[in-house]
Amino acid sequence: MTLGYAGKFLEIDLSRDTHKDVRFKDELLKDYIGGRALAAKILSDRLISRWEKLDPLSPENILLFLPGPLTGFFPGGRICVSGKSPQSNGVVGSTVGGEFGVELRCAGYDGVIVTGQAEKPVYVLIKDSDVDIRDAGNIWGKDCKETNTLLNRECRRLLAQRYPRYGEWKEPAKVYIGPAGENKARTAVVTAKWTHAAGYGGYGAVMGSKKLKAIAVKGTGPLPEVADLRKIRRMINAVDRNAYDNPLWRRWGTGGGGYSFAAKTSSEPVRNWQEEWHDEKSYGVDQFESRIWVKQAWSDFGCPTNCLKIAHVKTGKFKGAITDNPDYELQAYLGPNLGLFTPEEDVFMASLIDDLGLCGIQTGNVMGFAAELFQRGILTKEDLDGIEPKWGDVDAFASLARKIAFREGVGDLLAEGTYRAALKIAETKGKDVLQYAIQSKGIGIGAHGIRSGRDFSTEIGYACSVQCGDHTSMTDLPIDGPGSEVWEVFNDSAVVCNFNGFGLPRNFKFDFYNAVTGLELAREEWARGGGLKTLQIQRALLLLGGPDLKWNPRVHDDNPSRFYEPLPSGPCKGKAADHAAVKKSVRKYYEEAGWDENGVPNPETLNRLELGNVDAALRKLRK
Amino acid sequence: MLVPGADFPHLCAQCEDYPCVKACPVKALSVSKKTSAVLVNAEKCTGCGKCIEACPGRIPHMHPAQNRIVICDLCNGNPQCVKVCQEGEWNVLKTVTRREHPYELYARTPEEQTRNLATKLYGEKAEEFI
Numbered sequence: 112m113t114l115g116y117a118g119k120f121l122e123i124d125l126s127r128d129t130h131k132d133v134r135f136k137d138e139l140l141k142d143y144i145g146g147r148a149l150a151a152k153i154l155s156d157r158l159i160s161r162w163e164k165l166d167p168l169s170p171e172n173i174l175l176f177l178p179g180p181l182t183g184f185f186p187g188g189r190i191c192v193s194g195k196s197p198q199s200n201g202v203v204g205s206t207v208g209g210e211f212g213v214e215l216r217c218a219g220y221d222g223v224i225v226t227g228q229a230e231k232p233v234y235v236l237i238k239d240s241d242v243d244i245r246d247a248g249n250i251w252g253k254d255c256k257e258t259n260t261l262l263n264r265e266c267r268r269l270l271a272q273r274y275p276r277y278g279e280w281k282e283p284a285k286v287y288i289g290p291a292g293e294n295k296a297r298t299a300v301v302t303a304k305w306t307h308a309a310g311y312g313g314y315g316a317v318m319g320s321k322k323l324k325a326i327a328v329k330g331t332g333p334l335p336e337v338a339d340l341r342k343i344r345r346m347i348n349a350v351d352r353n354a355y356d357n358p359l360w361r362r363w364g365t366g367g368g369g370y371s372f373a374a375k376t377s378s379e380p381v382r383n384w385q386e387e388w389h390d391e392k393s394y395g396v397d398q399f400e401s402r403i404w405v406k407q408a409w410s411d412f413g414c415p416t417n418c419l420k421i422a423h424v425k426t427g428k429f430k431g432a433i434t435d436n437p438d439y440e441l442q443a444y445l446g447p448n449l450g451l452f453t454p455e456e457d458v459f460m461a462s463l464i465d466d467l468g469l470c471g472i473q474t475g476n477v478m479g480f481a482a483e484l485f486q487r488g489i490l491t492k493e494d495l496d497g498i499e500p501k502w503g504d505v506d507a508f509a510s511l512a513r514k515i516a517f518r519e520g521v522g523d524l525l526a527e528g529t530y531r532a533a534l535k536i537a538e539t540k541g542k543d544v545l546q547y548a549i550q551s552k553g554i555g556i557g558a559h560g561i562r563s564g565r566d567f568s569t570e571i572g573y574a575c576s577v578q579c580g581d582h583t584s585m586t587d588l589p590i591d592g593p594g595s596e597v598w599e600v601f602n603d604s605a606v607v608c609n610f611n612g613f614g615l616p617r618n619f620k621f622d623f624y625n626a627v628t629g630l631e632l633a634r635e636e637w638a639r640g641g642g643l644k645t646l647q648i649q650r651a652l653l654l655l656g657g658p659d660l661k662w663n664p665r666v667h668d669d670n671p672s673r674f675y676e677p678l679p680s681g682p683c684k685g686k687a688a689d690h691a692a693v694k695k696s697v698r699k700y701y702e703e704a705g706w707d708e709n710g711v712p713n714p715e716t717l718n719r720l721e722l723g724n725v726d727a728a729l730r731k732l733r734k
Numbered sequence: 735m736l737v738p739g740a741d742f743p744h745l746c747a748q749c750e751d752y753p754c755v756k757a758c759p760v761k762a763l764s765v766s767k768k769t770s771a772v773l774v775n776a777e778k779c780t781g782c783g784k785c786i787e788a789c790p791g792r793i794p795h796m797h798p799a800q801n802r803i804v805i806c807d808l809c810n811g812n813p814q815c816v817k818v819c820q821e822g823e824w825n826v827l828k829t830v831t832r833r834e835h836p837y838e839l840y841a842r843t844p845e846e847q848t849r850n851l852a853t854k855l856y857g858e859k860a861e862e863f864i
Contacts (some may be wrong), residue, residue: 401854
């Protein structure tokens with residue numbers, strides 16, 4: 112057994128109401144260390160032969176909750192949620208903070224694999240090796256914050272009953288879904304802890320399709336044994352010191368972005384990306400800080416950065432709205448993207464989105480899309496069930512969000528996500544509305560535009576990424592260079608938080624991994640081995656796609672057309688991405704990644720990486 | 735004190751574009767290269783008050799006895815207020831490095847700043863005072 116791993120994975124079959132322990136070979140764990148990489152491998156091994164026919168919202172889909180070997184050791188615990196994505200029809204490794212991964216590893220498991228579909232709503236309570244699949248009738252249909260409260264109460268009561276001599280139980284770590292997930296909205300999230308969410312990929316809908324309301328876990332054991340504990344202690348101290356020396360990050364987290372990404376770098380979505388610049392001082396970070404952040408430092412287990420804040424509106428129309436941060440993505444997508452420019456409105460929207468269990472990015476994107484169609488007269492008041500989503504009308508957007516979560520009326524259409532909604536609207540209205548859909552292969556683009564060239568986003572970052580519009584998984588040339596996606600794959604596979612790694616030496620995380628597992632993985636080796644293998648598998652599954660949508664790399668490996676329109680305002684006025692240059696870079700990227708001119712992985716590449724089964728499945732795409 | 739019991743400091747935020755320096759008709763204001771604080775040349779300053787008008791937060795104020803303006807000069811890079819706060823272990827004041835965040839956002843008028851902070855502290859009760 113490899114050091115750093117608990118040794119077993121929990122597989123829950125909801126159809127049969129059973130569970131069992133599964134183990135993977137050491138070589139597999141060595142190659143695909145955990146999290147996103149392991150998820151891609153498990154999914155391709157089990158499902159690749161019928162991937163194209165597999166509906167992500169059917170019982171056959173597999174839902175994975177995987178921490179990595181560094182979870183619990185590297186400061187800031189995270190977990191990776193994966194499966195066949197209902198948004199891109201590929202595999203997205205969606206990570207979320209919280210103690211779930213740490214508790215799970217303390218309970219003796221390296222991950223949870225959920226298959227099948229329950230007959231009626233259930234939730235799973237894990238206490239060390241005691242796994243209990245329980246009826247969730249009383250929490251099904253409740254919003255996220257209420258679910259959290261009810262689950263805490265029920266789990267603590269059950270644990271106290273079963274283990275009366277333990278003492279007072281603290282709250283268990285949880286992942287759960289809200290109404291949006293239950294109604295299988297493709298923009299639904301898996302919520303963790305309180306208002307943390309794994310958004311990209313839409314796994315809330317997968318969880319809802321399995322009628323799995325929540326998983327709660329409490330571990331009382333130690334974390335797995337490691338190779339070099341003294342070294343790990345030293346390295347944890349180094350991460351902590353590095354974070355303490357970064358007061359800006361600790362003070363504001365990403366909450367400063369709502370103003371500065373617009374005013375300084377011109378890369379924030381404003382009114383569905385019609386502009387990327389604003390200079391509204393009412394949306395400055397000081398307004399968030401001095402008006403609504405009632406708790407300035409809040410963090411998950413062991414995290415020195417404390418980038419989370421608690422925002423609470425105490426007066427006025429939105430009194431009582433409470434959420435975390437909101438972080439930059441939610442500030443952007445639920446603020447300027449909808450024409451809202453005050454912290455109170457933004458906190459209200461973020462709080463509502465959290466309650467409904469929707470993804471702020473995807474929902475903000477699709478609502479911005481609907482509002483632009485309304486602005487251009489393509490969608491009318493009648494089409495939108497009497498709602499008039501004018502820019503800045505917070506009530507209209509709130510009712511639209513509720514409709515999306517419950518799939519009522521027009522919400523049923525918008526809950527399909529921006530791309531699918533655009534296809535349907537184009538069909539019924541007979542107009543080309545895809546130009547207003549700011550997405551990449553089914554996933555709405557993160558709030559970092561590429562037009563100004565001042566942000567960290569790169570021109571092929573969204574086009575060539577195997578996670579499509581995911582801003583945390585961007586890629587760049589060269590494939591083993593500092594901007595490449597393989598390093599993001601490592602972050603999501605070891606499952607560490609990006610934010611705690613800023614400013615550390617490049618090799619640091621790999622040294623940390625070696626100290627935990629006792630293996631010798633060099634940074635360069637990852638770019639040629641595990642990282643590249645994961646990219647190939649994710650790419651193959653993305654191209655196989657299906658059943659409702661398939662991607663043609665010649666058309667879809669591209670930025671949304673809006674990114675080629677010049678910016679209309681701000682200091683970067685007139686700047687735009689260059690279509691010919693992007694196409695050229697995309698072709699270059701294909702070459703470097705070992706893909707043919709159509710973007711399909713080459714047989715030689717796959718065989719060199721020992722991915723024969725992927726090669727066999729891709730044969731029909733090559734022709 | 736605009737709200738009883740809530741006394742908020744109101745200091746120079748070192749805006750990136752320094753509107754006060756630009757507004758000075760006698761060039762009495764300059765920017766320190768070392769600390770980026772605004773320095774006042776007491777001999778040149780005539781106390782005309784144009785910098786107060788130019789400042790988005792109306793932060794410069796007149797010296798109580800002399801006819802000149804006073805602006806925080808960050809104590810030549812070693813702010814004494816931060817020093818005593820840290821010595822007293824309140825850990826409220828800290829020096830930060832200047833990075834991409836726009837500091838001029840913090841240049842707000844005393845009324846605005848008090849309204850924001852007092853509402854956060856006292857909720858609706860604060861609205862009675864402001």
